[in-house]
Amino acid sequence: MGASPAASRLAVSVIQNCAEELETYADQVDVRIKAVKFIGRLLSLPGHHVAQEYRHLFIEFTKRFSDKSAEVRLGAISCAKAFYVTNPSGTESLEVLSALEGRLLDFDDRVRTQAVFVACDLARANLKSVPRELISRATERLRDKKVSVRKKALQKLLEVYRDYCTKCAGGIITPSDHFEQILCRILMLCYDKDCKDFRGMFPASLSVEEKTRHWILLFSLFxxxxxxxxxxxxxQKRRLQTEMQVYLALRREEEVIVEPSVLF
Structure with missing residues (x-):
């Protein structure tokens, strides 16, 4: 059963008003933030095609990814995941992903971080459909000028790689060069004094056989x-093992020396 004429007219009126708010209130950030979040929810309604039916509204929404206010850009990025999940195919989805990819190079580190988070969340939601270029661009943030962005990019990209390994082990997807490239780039962080801690690259539950399989593919890409x-x-690992062995040997010697004195 379709919507009544009155309801349709009301919906059109609300949508036109939202588009006007984005265009008109260029100097009022709070209004644009509320408008972009509301429009994001409208565009993400399951079972509807708002982005296709109200193309002008969708265009105004995508423009907010490059809004002069970082807060508005963050608001637009936060809507990208819900939109893509409910609209995984079509021209509009590609346009939103392209706008999201552009924010990976934003001059505001908060926006770059949020763009990495959303790109990685989209990859984890559907490893098969997420564009390779988006993940490749996200991995470039491992060399970001801000330590905080590098650390958060490392955290999120490791989550993507572990999910990829788990799905490969389960036969859901096949090993892929572009996901293995994530680990290739992570390995380069061994020269970064602020982001060296990337232990646990593989899921804890992954078998030795599966880990070996990934290492073989990785070596072919090195x-x-x-x-x-x-x-x-x-x-570094060998040196740490050697130093630990020396330390344990010294501890054993101390125990031998101290032990007789305990008798007295």
């Missing part, structure tokens, strides 16, 4: 810089 990085990591 360039000289990645090989050098891996050798550096292995050297």
């Amino acid at each position: 360039d000289p810089p990645q090989l050098k990085a891996l050798n550096s990591i292995l050297y």
